Amino acid sequence: MEPKTIDALRFGTVGSPQTTAGSGTPAAIAHIRQLGLHHLEIAWTQSVRVSDETCALIKAAAQQHQVSLSVHAPYFINLNSQTDELMGKSDARLLAAARAGFKSGARDIVFHPGSYHSQPPEVVYERARQKLIELTGILREEGTDVILRPETMGKGAMFGTLEECVLLARDVPGVLPCIDWAHLHARRGDGSFNSYNEFATALGFLRDTLGEYGMKHVHFHLSGIEYTAKGEKMHVPLNEADLQYRDLLQAFLDFGVEGTAAVEAPLPFHTADALVFQATYRRLRDKESLQESAD
Numbered sequence: 001m002e003p004k005t006i007d008a009l010r011f012g013t014v015g016s017p018q019t020t021a022g023s024g025t026p027a028a029i030a031h032i033r034q035l036g037l038h039h040l041e042i043a044w045t046q047s048v049r050v051s052d053e054t055c056a057l058i059k060a061a062a063q064q065h066q067v068s069l070s071v072h073a074p075y076f077i078n079l080n081s082q083t084d085e086l087m088g089k090s091d092a093r094l095l096a097a098a099r100a101g102f103k104s105g106a107r108d109i110v111f112h113p114g115s116y117h118s119q120p121p122e123v124v125y126e127r128a129r130q131k132l133i134e135l136t137g138i139l140r141e142e143g144t145d146v147i148l149r150p151e152t153m154g155k156g157a158m159f160g161t162l163e164e165c166v167l168l169a170r171d172v173p174g175v176l177p178c179i180d181w182a183h184l185h186a187r188r189g190d191g192s193f194n195s196y197n198e199f200a201t202a203l204g205f206l207r208d209t210l211g212e213y214g215m216k217h218v219h220f221h222l223s224g225i226e227y228t229a230k231g232e233k234m235h236v237p238l239n240e241a242d243l244q245y246r247d248l249l250q251a252f253l254d255f256g257v258e259g260t261a262a263v264e265a266p267l268p269f270h271t272a273d274a275l276v277f278q279a280t281y282r283r284l285r286d287k288e289s290l291q292e293s294a295d
Contacts, residue, residue: 007285008258010068011278012039014221017271025054025104026061033065037274041070041262042106048074048096052103059105068260069106070149070219073097078114079128079150080159087131090114094135094148102144108219108260110178113150113168114159124159129171136174147176149219154183154232161187162202166209176210178219181248182235182264186227194244199251207255218259222248222277237269238276249281253288 016028017035025042032040042058044050062069074093081087098109116124128150136148150168153160162184165177184202185193192198207215224241226233238245263274 006038006066007278007282008256009218009220009252009281010038010260011274011281012037012041012067012260012262013270013274014041014072014262014264015043015270016040017274018267019271025058029058029061029065029067029069032067035271035275037278038066039068039070039260039262041072041110042101042104043072044097044100045072045075048093048100050100050104055100055103059103062105069101069104070108070110070260070262071097071101071104071106073109073111075112077111079131080114080117080119080124082117091131091135095138098139098146098148099144102146107146108149108176108178109146110149110151110219110221112153112158112160113165116157116159121159121161121164125164125167128159128164129168132168132172132175136172140174146174147217148174149176149178151178151221152180152183152187154180154186154225154227156187156189156231162205166206166214169214170209176214176217176219177206178221179206180221182221182223182225182241182243183232185243186225186232189227189229189231191242194242196244196247196251199248200254203251203255203257215255216258218257218261220259220261221264222261223264223273235264235266237265238273239269245277246280246284249277250284252281253285 020028020031077090077094081090101109150165152165169176224236224238224243226236265273
């Protein structure tokens with residue numbers, strides 16, 4: 001039986017659950033609620049080709065079923081593109097995802113922020129910061145009320161450490177991080193970033209840098225992951241992963257985060273892993289409540 005109130009952290013999937021009957025995002029939204037989940041991240045990862053009419057249908061379905069939405073923008077975005085032509089195309093992809101997402105009722109627009117291209121991280125950070133100031137200014141001026149969320153990345157060659165994504169949020173209005181916890185675990189390639197203390201340190205940094213607003217408006221990606229010494233290799237099911245996800249969920253509860261958590265897992269484990277994350281989160285939360293009542 002579902003709880004009468006929706007959890008502080010709303011769980012869902014990145015992309016339509018594979019158990020959805022029928023096609024299209026409205027059908028996926030309805031199925032999310034049938035599963036007892038509360039969030040869907042629309043995976044426009046190749047391109048954004050959606051009509052205004054379809055956006056309206058998506059928005060209506062989300063409102064009807066009380067499902068929150070985010071958008072994963074196309075993979076081919078790079079805030080550090082090396083030519084004007086490539087940068088223009090990257091900008092257009094992110095702006096298209098933001099505009100269509102807003103019309104569809106999504107506020108969080110997740111994207112991969114780019115590559116260092118062998119440049120010093122501080123140089124790339126400044127370029128990314130300036131580009132996000134430009135893009136958020138365009139969106140704000142036209143009334144597209146969304147949050148751009150650079151995602152923490154799973155390989156050391158990619159721009160997108162936890163610190164970089166959180167500091168961009170500090171420095172640019174209209175930006176918040178998408179923290180992909182599996183990517184943070186894989187990025188170092190040595191099995192670290194996989195303990196309660198490390199998770200708590202990351203959340204403490206988020207809180208100290210962005211304050212309570214940042215803690216009450218989180219957007220996370222969750223999954224198992226396989227990695228090498230160079231970082232991320234591929235997402236894997238939880239039952240094949242070494243991610244200490246119970247400790248991670250306990251840290252979420254201890255720090256009182258609120259927002260959304262979208263689960264990335266390979267088929268056919270996509271839906272099952274989302275339900276495992278949600279059920280474990282609720283079990284840990286209810287265990288704490290019972291203990292507090294006993295005390």
